[in-house]
Amino acid sequence: MVDFIEIFVERVVHFIENVVQPHFNYWSYVVLMMIGLWGLIAKRNLIKKLIGLSIFQTAIILFYVSLGVKADATIPVFDYEAEKSKSAAVVLPAEPSEMGGKSDGKYKKIDPDHYANPLPHVLMLTAIVVGVATLGVALAVAQSIFKDFGTLEEHEILEKIKTGDYVKHD
Amino acid sequence: MIDQLPVICVLSPLFGALFVALFGSRSHSACFPIAIVSLVISLICAIGCTQQVFTTGQAMDYFVGGWGAGKVVEGVEIPLGFGIQLRVDHLNALVLCIIGIAVLLVSIFAIRPQGEKDTEKTHYFYSLFLMLACGLFGQTITRDAFNLFVLVEVSSLASYGLIAMGSSPRGTVAAFNYIIMGTVGASFYLLGVGYLYLKTGTLNMDGIRQVIELSPDVADSRSVMVAFILIMLGMWIKMAFFPLYGWLPNAYSYCPSSAGAVLAPLMTKVSVYVMIRMMITVFGLEWVFESFDWSALIVWLAVIAIFAGSVFALAQNELKKMLCYLIVAEVGYMVGGAWLADADRWGLTGAIYHILADALMTLCLFLAVATFAKRAGVIKLDDLDGLFKKMPLTMVGFIVGALAMIGVPPTCGFFSKFYLIRGGIESGRWEFVIALLVSSLVNAILFFRIFEIAYFGSSPPEGHGHHDDEEHGETTARRGLEAPLTSLVPLWITAALIIGLGLMNGQVVEFIRKTVGLLGGGAA
Structure with missing residues (x-):
């Protein structure tokens, strides 16, 4: 029995070190996404479903944000001083042609490795806005359901639809 | 002027929606003319694009903000996929026309006869209706995979609103289920696009296909396969393909009649179009049928x-x-x-x-x-x-x-x-x-x-x-x-x-x- 536990723990540690750790961002987003999906499927309360939906969307946002991240990279705003201090050995004085003929000699050649990829982050600003809009519409609909049915529990709503016990607007 | 047609087609209902929301609350009689004018402009643009594609035999391109491929800015040539590309080709020209015709006809159909009640919602209805049209035109015309997601959500959000607007409480419940399913579908699509971007480094549909065609590593990678499955799943939810159709019947039968008349013909069909667009333009039919059979x-x-x-x-x-x-x-x-x-x-x-x-x-x-x-x-x-x-x-x-x-x-x-x-x-x-x-x-x-x-x-x-x-x-x-x-x-x-x-x-x-x-x- 003790042997079994030891082997099991060893396997788990091996799995975490070799499989989970190198792709930690993917694992975390998948776990979050599954939590959100579980909330969507298993929860009966409409508001809890919406919380699940939010977690689901946030997991995808997290995935995108992790795409743009690089080790030792900074925000993608070109800063002459930061560029100079970071790695003077690598960065060479810029030739005018490298800057498209516009260089005044002050700028250095830009090393893209020093900057995080801004595109996924920018995309996620849009996706967050979309998510907020969806949540807003969903909450408004949930409120209107509550007004008509007097409850937010899914099974009670289905029961009331069957019996016809709800506010009719005709 | 002819070059601008693709973008006017999408923008006209968008501005129409804005004007309806602004002026419609004061006088409901302003809603209908604004809606008709903006939709007629869209339809004319769609027909104009189709005419252009038909006579020249070439696709029409429009780059938003002028960030076109091949344009030179300060000595640097802009590569494909820098800006958002709109493109009308043989596949989507006719789909655009059908959308234009359908939304125009339904907006005429939706006029309430004189003296009918429930007019305090009129401008909301037209506003949402025009947003729906904007999203449908947009997702048909765009060549940018992420832009497509945004426009899919624009049309979906408008349709959630339209379905929930009905007087039947069952419609509201159906709208809620549709919101949940629709958002999960769109999220799957978004995730798929993320994997594609991770692997190919571009969001332009043609750019993605070029990378997949040129590099066997990318084409055979599991990421691209996962991306394809996720995108297909997302679109199947949106179009109500068999095991994922649960939201559709209630949502379309308990919504207001005029909303149902525009949602039922267009939403699922445009999602099918998006699926075919993904198969042909993003992954390439060769990849779809040979690498991924x-x-x-x-x-x-x-x-x-x-x-x-x-x-x-x-x-x-x-x-x-x-x-x-x-x-x-x-x-x-x-x-x-x-x-x-x-x-x-x-x-x-x-x-x-x-x-x-x-x-x-x-x-x-x-x-x-x-x-x-x-x-x-x-x-x-x-x-x-x-x-x-x-x-x-x-x-x-x-x-x-x-x-x-x-x-x-x-x-x-x-x-x-x-x-x-x-x-x-x-x-x-x-x-x-x-x-x-x-x-x-x-x-x-x-x-x-x-x-x-x-x-x-x-x-x-x-x-x-x-x-x-x-x-x-x-x-x-x-x-x-x-x-x-x-x-x-x-x-x-x-x-x-x-x-x-x-x-x-x-x-x-x-x-x-x-x-x-x-x-x-x-x-x-």
Whole structure:
């Protein structure tokens, strides 16, 4: 029995070190996404479903944000001083042609490795806005359901639809 | 000016929505002219683009903000995929026209007769309606995979609002379920695009395909496969493909009639278009059918979808729900047709043609059913009793739509089935051919049952049933039931287009096949 536990723990540690750790961002987003999906499927309360939906969307946002991240990279705003201090050995004085003929000699050649990829982050600003809009519409609909049915529990709503016990607007 | 047409097509309803929201709250009479003007502008742009593509044989490009490929800024050439590209080609030109026609007709249909209540919602309705049009045009025209996601969500959010606007509380519950399912679908799509971006480093559809074609590493990688599965799953949820159709029937049958008349024909069809666009332009047909051969499985799913949709439709006794289940079956036609791997791509051609045909057929039927519901309070099949006599002019439109759904020759429904069956035979997928034929039979049973109830009825209508009643029009009650011109004209135009598209099928298919031949690697 003790042997079994030891082997099991060893396997788990091996799995975490070799499989989970190198792709930690993917694992975390998948776990979050599954939590959100579980909330969507298993929860009966409409508001809890919406919380699940939010977690689901946030997991995808997290995935995108992790795409743009690089080790030792900074925000993608070109800063002459930061560029100079970071790695003077690598960065060479810029030739005018490298800057498209516009260089005044002050700028250095830009090393893209020093900057995080801004595109996924920018995309996620849009996706967050979309998510907020969806949540807003969903909450408004949930409120209107509550007004008509007097409850937010899914099974009670289905029961009331069957019996016809709800506010009719005709 | 001609170069600007693609973007005006999308922007016009967007600004229209803004103006309706601004001015419509003060005077409701301002809503309708604004909506009509903006939708007419869109339709003219769509037709102009189609004309341009037809005469030049080339796709029309527009780069938002002028960030076009090949443009030189400060000595650096901008690569493809820097800006958002809008492109009208042979595949989406006609889809744009159909969207333009459908939204315009439904906006005319949606005019409330004078003195009807519930006008405090009018400007909200038109505002959402125009946003829906904007999203539909946008997702058809865009060439940027992420931009597509945003526009899919624009149209979906508008449709959630439109469905929830109805007076039936059941519609609100259906809208909630649709929000959950629709958002999960869009999120899957977004995730798929993330994987594609991770692997190819671009969001431009042509850029992605070039990377997949040029680099075997990328093409064989698991990330691209996962991306493809996620994108397909997302779109299948949005289009209500068989196992994922649960949200559709309630959402489309309990929403306001005019909203249903625009959502049912367009939302699912545009999602099918997006799926075909993904297969042709983003992944390339070669990759889809050779590296990732799931054609067998998906055609079987489509066969099940067709059978299930038909059987459920037979079991319904509510008119709208019956049509909703028919949509589920029709989605099966299109997905199955697109996945038939015949060498000449007749299945794919049939699927694209069926997008156009089915949009018109569904529009026609939903307009007619909405008119029945409005004027005669028809909800169940039995309520149709004797309606032929009471509303002969509306019934004519309904019959054309029904015959097209069955697949009677001069209508477009016959020709789309013809091409789909040809694809099925050439690829040796007999189960798909059988499903199509059985589904046509079921449609025939469904609609002839309706004709029987409506024409012969169990209880004859009051008054004397002479055939010259229509000419005299003596009974005021009978005249009172017939729909106003704002309902009849859109219905008749749709019916005429159904027959027109059927008669023009040779030219339309030739036009469509240019895309399939150009990009698919199959025979032109």
